[in-house]
Amino acid sequence: MRCASCLSPNPDSHRFCSQCGAALASPATAAPAWGELKVATIFFADIVSSTTHIAGLDPEQAMEQLQPAVQRMCDAVEVFGGTVVRTLGDGILALFGVPHALEGHARLACEAALALQQAFAGNQLGLQVRVGLHSGQVASDPQAVDAAIGGGVHGRAIHLASRVVGVAEPGGVCVTVDCLALAGGACEVRALGLHTLKGIVEPVEIHALLRMKSDAPDHHFHQAALSPLRGRERELAALQDALARAEKGQGAVIGLSGAAGTGKSRLCFEFVQWCRTRLVPVTEVRAQLYGYATPLAPVLALLRGWFFHMAPSDDAAAARGRINARLARFGVNAADDLALFAEFLGVADPAAAPCSLDPKARRARLLALFGDMVRHSGTSPSVIVFEDLHWLDEASAEFLDVLVRSVAGTRTLLLFNYRPGYQAPWPALAHFREIHLADLGPADTEALVRHLAGGHAEWQNVFALIVERSAGNPFFAEELVRSLLPGGASDAPDAHSLEALVRALPATVQAVIGARIDRLGATQKALLHICAVIGKEIPLPVLQQVARYLAGQIERELDGLCEAELLELLREIVGERRFGFHHPLIQEVAYSTQLKARRASLHAAVAAAMEAHYSVQPDEF
Ligand SMILES: Nc1ncnc2c1ncn2[C@@H]1O[C@H](COP(=O)(O)OP(=O)(O)O)[C@@H](O)[C@H]1O
């Protein structure tokens, strides 16, 4: 092995250069190129009886027939965040959650499958497609997947998914029970029972996917199903105070920032309930996961609900009636403006003249009128709750900016929530204030877990473990408790398997945290992976030693990881900085997504670095 500092050759068994004394790089510390292990949703689609469609055609004609269809499949997948891994002559294999972990991957795959079927409905060639979905663990080589060179993904789950597609009817979508469980109640399905699939030992429970529920349960809290609110008194009081000011004409904007699962939506929900008891009208809108697949959707929802008071049952004519009446109250009567709004909201009058403005002028006019309407929105107080701004699409962001700037001095209170990665662009505005929602304290976490586990005396042994692992995040606490509920197994788990269940990482938690990790640049991600192997406490010199190939970048990248709330500075002991994970489950996700072989070589490098570091530490006594 050649020394990286002085380039002298050294025997492979040496850890330090015999010429200059520098530590020698082991294979584990070379710039990484490794695979990952993740839970993902696998998506197979193929054209029914494609051989009949291309019978009698030469290969070129066959390609001309089928290629546009395959392209359409790819488009449907990509718009919902999936990655096409392989295209076959008459179908595709795509993954949701690989190479980039994706929160809600099962749900997005279901949406994509339905969108795909819609795109093929009534096509002129009479082509019909089947889709099969399954969620499970996949080993992948991110570079191979990114480069779309095929291969690069492995695992029994892929094989299983390839069999599920055969169960689907032409034009249908089949999902396994594992995919359905991860989609979190968002799907309407018809049970197809247990199926024996070729090459798979156990029979597999399969469902036909009919449609997505427009009102997915995770979008709404149901009072009856909620555990009592713990903590958050201060934050709730701050929101109530902001409403009291808005009632006096000091409209404000509050940005509630906090990591996934800290309870942003719940706090908003509690506040909304309180507003309703005071008869203050509240409009709730949200940016959607993969918001850019449906740009402007939250703005349209806001206009329909808050401005124009449209009812879901309104047809186009009724909707136009409301638009015209409402705009008239603002003194807007020009036919062009009425047409502009009707077109924007998708209820244009086919008999009337279309708006005459060009696209750029339209947008400017819409934004100007929107601002005017917000500024003159009335004498009674109202609240707009806008959730999950971290998913907001660009076109909506433009409207949001106008909304924020226009509520100053009105009786409207805007309440936003978002995750820390989102930078609210209004810190300079006097009527904007950010509230950071921290994790719950130990007493509140314990009370929450006690409530969640209530009634299950047999869970008492793992109670402390759930508290420890959820570490103040109510969503993680709920997911860990949920993993203990019997999922089809008839036997109640014994104490040993209960502990194993709490120690396992719920796929939902893995996806939420994994998506944060996958958004990092390559260097930060590599560092985080090394930190996960080092352990709960990460002495900076040990990290520097293991990641020597990143010398000069490490401290800056660590700052980035701390800002992203993945790591934090724990303490500084005699000038030595030690870092830790912001949440224990972040370490686990960063650890468990690395392939075993990679972890093993990192463990060896970490052990050597620890030994070298502690053997040169001055005697502390
Ligand atoms: N302070 C709290 N006390 C009790 N349960 C909470 C609290 N905050 C959140 N929860 C519960 O934890 C889960 C996740 O909260 P949620 O508000 O959806 O998180 P976020 O919107 O920050 O991702 C919800 O089921 C919610 O009811």
Ligand SMILES: [Mg+2]
């Ligand atoms: Mg939320």
